[in-house]
Amino acid sequence: MHVKLQNRRLTQGLLISAGIMLLAAASAWAGGSTESATTSGKSFSGTIQTYAESYSPNQVFAPNQIRPTELAKLAKEYSTLHPGVKVDFVQNLASGSDYMTWLRTKSAGGELPDIVWVQWQKADTSVPHGVLTNLAPHLAAADPYVPGKSWGETLNKQIVAETRAPDGATYVINGDYVGTATYYNKEMFRKAGITTPPTTWSEFISACQKLKSAGFTPFAWDLAATRTGIDRLSWLTRLFYTNFFMGDWKKLEFTGTDNVNLKDDAIAVHKGMYGKDNPRWMALWPILKDFSQYWQKDFTGSDSNGNGPKLAFIAGKVAMYFDGSWAARQIQSAKPDFQWGTFSNPYPTSTLTKYATSYDSSASIGGPSSSFQYAIPTQKADNSMSPAKLTATVDWLMYITTAAHDEAIVNQLGEYVPTVDGTEPIPSLMHLGQLISKPLYATFGGYYLNESERSAFFRTFQSYVLGQLTLAQFGDQATQLMNQTSDTLAQQNHWDFAKY
Amino acid sequence: MSNRQRPLTTRLFTTSDARLSLSRLKYQWKSGYGMLLPAFVLLIMFMYYPALSAIVLSFSSWDGFNSPIFNGLRNYITLVKDPVFWISIRNVAVWAAVKTTLEIAVPLFVAVLIYHLRSKRMQYIYRVIFVVPVVVPDIVLYLIWSFFFDPNIGVLGHLFSVLGLSGVTPNWLGDPNIALFALMSVGFPFVVPFNLLIFFAGLQAIPEEVMESARIEGVGRTRRFFQIELPLVMGQMKLLLILTMIQLLQNVTLPLVLTNGGPGYSTYVPGLLMYLLAFQNGQFGLGMAVSMVIFILVLSLTWIQFRYIRPGTEYTA
Numbered sequence: 110m111h112v113k114l115q116n117r118r119l120t121q122g123l124l125i126s127a128g129i130m131l132l133a134a135a136s137a138w139a140g141g142s143t144e145s146a147t148t149s150g151k152s153f154s155g156t157i158q159t160y161a162e163s164y165s166p167n168q169v170f171a172p173n174q175i176r177p178t179e180l181a182k183l184a185k186e187y188s189t190l191h192p193g194v195k196v197d198f199v200q201n202l203a204s205g206s207d208y209m210t211w212l213r214t215k216s217a218g219g220e221l222p223d224i225v226w227v228q229w230q231k232a233d234t235s236v237p238h239g240v241l242t243n244l245a246p247h248l249a250a251a252d253p254y255v256p257g258k259s260w261g262e263t264l265n266k267q268i269v270a271e272t273r274a275p276d277g278a279t280y281v282i283n284g285d286y287v288g289t290a291t292y293y294n295k296e297m298f299r300k301a302g303i304t305t306p307p308t309t310w311s312e313f314i315s316a317c318q319k320l321k322s323a324g325f326t327p328f329a330w331d332l333a334a335t336r337t338g339i340d341r342l343s344w345l346t347r348l349f350y351t352n353f354f355m356g357d358w359k360k361l362e363f364t365g366t367d368n369v370n371l372k373d374d375a376i377a378v379h380k381g382m383y384g385k386d387n388p389r390w391m392a393l394w395p396i397l398k399d400f401s402q403y404w405q406k407d408f409t410g411s412d413s414n415g416n417g418p419k420l421a422f423i424a425g426k427v428a429m430y431f432d433g434s435w436a437a438r439q440i441q442s443a444k445p446d447f448q449w450g451t452f453s454n455p456y457p458t459s460t461l462t463k464y465a466t467s468y469d470s471s472a473s474i475g476g477p478s479s480s481f482q483y484a485i486p487t488q489k490a491d492n493s494m495s496p497a498k499l500t501a502t503v504d505w506l507m508y509i510t511t512a513a514h515d516e517a518i519v520n521q522l523g524e525y526v527p528t529v530d531g532t533e534p535i536p537s538l539m540h541l542g543q544l545i546s547k548p549l550y551a552t553f554g555g556y557y558l559n560e561s562e563r564s565a566f567f568r569t570f571q572s573y574v575l576g577q578l579t580l581a582q583f584g585d586q587a588t589q590l591m592n593q594t595s596d597t598l599a600q601q602n603h604w605d606f607a608k609y
Numbered sequence: 610m611s612n613r614q615r616p617l618t619t620r621l622f623t624t625s626d627a628r629l630s631l632s633r634l635k636y637q638w639k640s641g642y643g644m645l646l647p648a649f650v651l652l653i654m655f656m657y658y659p660a661l662s663a664i665v666l667s668f669s670s671w672d673g674f675n676s677p678i679f680n681g682l683r684n685y686i687t688l689v690k691d692p693v694f695w696i697s698i699r700n701v702a703v704w705a706a707v708k709t710t711l712e713i714a715v716p717l718f719v720a721v722l723i724y725h726l727r728s729k730r731m732q733y734i735y736r737v738i739f740v741v742p743v744v745v746p747d748i749v750l751y752l753i754w755s756f757f758f759d760p761n762i763g764v765l766g767h768l769f770s771v772l773g774l775s776g777v778t779p780n781w782l783g784d785p786n787i788a789l790f791a792l793m794s795v796g797f798p799f800v801v802p803f804n805l806l807i808f809f810a811g812l813q814a815i816p817e818e819v820m821e822s823a824r825i826e827g828v829g830r831t832r833r834f835f836q837i838e839l840p841l842v843m844g845q846m847k848l849l850l851i852l853t854m855i856q857l858l859q860n861v862t863l864p865l866v867l868t869n870g871g872p873g874y875s876t877y878v879p880g881l882l883m884y885l886l887a888f889q890n891g892q893f894g895l896g897m898a899v900s901m902v903i904f905i906l907v908l909s910l911t912w913i914q915f916r917y918i919r920p921g922t923e924y925t926a
Contacts, residue, residue, distance in 0.1 A: 210888040217673050237674040237891060333783065334871020407760030409872040410783030420762065490674070561890035565693070572873045575785060 153501035154193035158222035161198055163480035164518050168201035173442035179518045187508055205414045209235050216240045219492035223502045227484045229272035232280040233371045234559045240490040243278040247503045254511045265528040268477045271549045275372035284481030284515045285525040288434045288541040289474040290451040297325050297428040306452035313455035317403040320428045327403040329418035329427040337415030339567045343557050344474045349393045350554030352457050355468035363609045369552045378595040379606045383555035385584030389464045401574050435524035472544050473551040479525045555591045562594035667897035684898035701878040705857045712853050715799040720808035743802040751866045754795045758782050782868050785875035804849050811845035847918045855907050879903050
């Protein structure tokens with residue numbers, strides 16, 4: 110009797126274990142698809158998952174943050190227009206999260222949402238080949254929401270051309286433009302005897318000297334080895350190298366596209382235009398080291414999750430810092446107890462160095478690199494993607510990139526400028542709006558060929574600024590890094606540098 | 610003696626023997642192997658398979674998305690030639706040496722102090738006080754410490770300022786000469802709850818007669834510690850040395866959250882290198898090669914400890 114009872118319990122236990130395993134297997138299999146996307150040739154019925162970045166209604170909001178509602182409103186309208194199609198918004202990652210790691214791991218599992226946010230430069234450098242769909246063929250298609258025009262004709266042609274990948278593909282659809290500026294404390298400027306904001310780099314350094322003499326810390330710069338710190342150095346390389354190489358700009362466009370793209374940069378490295386043997390390229394680094402004497406004391410320390418310079422500025426500890434157009438509202442909502450303003454980033458002139466040109470490169474730090482940069486994953490990266498769903502997802506993108514919709518979405522936040530043809534920015538960003546149809550002249554000067562190189566290059570620069578490396582040693586190491594990366598990229602992408 | 614009673618090996622194997630074996634097998638299957646099977650399958654799927662995959666993929670070039678391409682020993686050669694790899698090894702060696710010493714010595718010292726409290730109730734209270742912090746997730750601890758070190762709003766900077774030392778406040782995480790030591794100080798005062806409990810259990814296992822005779826013979830506290838207590842907890846120490854070293858060598862989260870390996874490479878460790886190679890650079894094969902190196906390092910150190918640290922006495926309850 111006892112043995113029978115024991116046997117029954119054991120059998121029950123086995124059955125329960127087997128049941129749990131079956132359930133786990135079934136849910137893992139079922140988790141990959143939550144809708145019945147139909148196959149090629151039939152219209153799509155289901156949900157389009159969108160990662161909408163700053164425009165997403167599904168994110169954790171800071172206390173004074175404007176809540177974006179336009180995209181959600183458009184999603185409802187779209188569903189009314191297209192019964193059976195729903196648009197859902199994936200929750201944004203928490204502030205400070207590593208988005209690219211999330212994208213990479215999700216794509217490996219085939220679990221990307223149907224629309225993802227991607228920086229157009231990273232579509233070439235960080236995102237593995239095969240993750241994103243080439244949308245170029247769809248740009249030629251008729252836009253059902255703008256009669257008489259193709260989709261490509263409704264978008265900003267300049268930006269479409271500039272954000273094209275070296276292989277000619279268009280992976281990212283852009284809808285907004287960001288600017289950067291120097292934010293300054295008007296009271297500190299007044300006390301230091303600075304009556305007008307500087308325009309050129311030499312005037313800017315002179316202002317820093319006056320501020321320092323008056324007992325203020327002139328500038329806050331983030332040189333911590335964090336994602337933000339590593340990225341910020343590219344602001345300075347763009348500001349200076351775009352100016353320095355403006356005289357040779359046509360020479361830099363090796364591949365003949367409307368911008369200096371990643372491949373052009375790699376070729377420039379290969380040819381020695383970017384590297385220690387070019388004094389024009391080397392001229393930047395002592396300038397930046399000299400600039401570092403005006404930075405806040407702990408510029409290589411913790412950067413408060415990327416907000417260190419902004420916090421130092423708001424707290425009245427520094428007189429100036431660089432930031433994007435998004436910062437204006439954030440500073441406003443923090444209500445600092447001083448008057449503040451902005452001026453265009455100071456650009457180098459011949460007063461500073463003989464290698465400077467007369468080109469005003471202050472706009473080179475901004476560009477179509479903001480929140481409205483959407484891409485569609487391939488079926489391998491998003492297992493739920495089908496030809497019918499791709500058509501529907503492209504259609505949804507076409508819907509939100511009409512002039513009226515793009516303007517409504519972008520202007521609601523008031524941090525960026527809409528770029529679709531026929532849009533207008535908010536009045537306070539009118540000056541930025543004038544830039545969107547101008548050629549985006551911007552080169553990183555070899556910094557940011559890929560993530561690995563950028564990180565290593567940054568750390569080498571840190572060591573140089575901290576006095577651990579001489580200029581010559583820095584030049585050697587940076588050039589070696591760039592050359593190795595350039596060769597690796599050529600190998601991976603089957604580029605033949607001998608042609609150029 | 611009937612067939613049922615004779616040992617199976619000394620007589621012919623009959624049909625009833627077969628039935629008996631089958632019955633025993635069925636019973637063992639249901640009671641032992643069968644119940645272990647689901648756990649075993651899950652163990653293979655989630656522990657052994659990924660580890661074996663990592664070994665295989667460490668010999669390939671893989672971006673984490675497309676198919677891996679076998680490249681032989683190239684990843685390992687790249688690592689050997691990479692100065693950053695050797696910097697990370699040096700950093701983790703220093704880190705492991707200092708931190709292991711602290712995380713063994715301090716909990717042992719505290720365990721001895723608690724053990725010698727006269728009141729059992731006070732022993733319990735102190736144990737609880739020292740162990741309660743274990744409920745705080747490590748990531749929360751790291752974020753709190755990053756706040757401590759923050760140059761703008763950090764507690765340490767403010768403390769220095771209050772003491773009139775604002776001019777000499779170290780750049781905790783930004784000075785390449787001290788950043789690594791700043792990371793090592795996370796976890797101060799280093800009373801690791803798990804280590805404390807293990808040592809305490811080891812001390813409790815010392816027979817009362819040994820302590821009594823030491824008391825009668827007038828053995829002083831210091832001599833008692835070094836000649837009685839320390840040798841008798843050597844088994845626990847061996848275990849904790851191994852576990853602490855494994856944990857330190859695999860350390861990723863702390864440098865990632867606080868410094869991302871900077872400034873420069875001053876806080877780069879192999880675990881962080883592995884993570885950044887894989888997830889920042891998309892070089893999963895190379896990252897797995899680093900993980901293999903860490904594995905070999907841990908295995909070697911564990912073997913050395915098993916070989917050369919022999920507790921004087923093995924205690925049983």
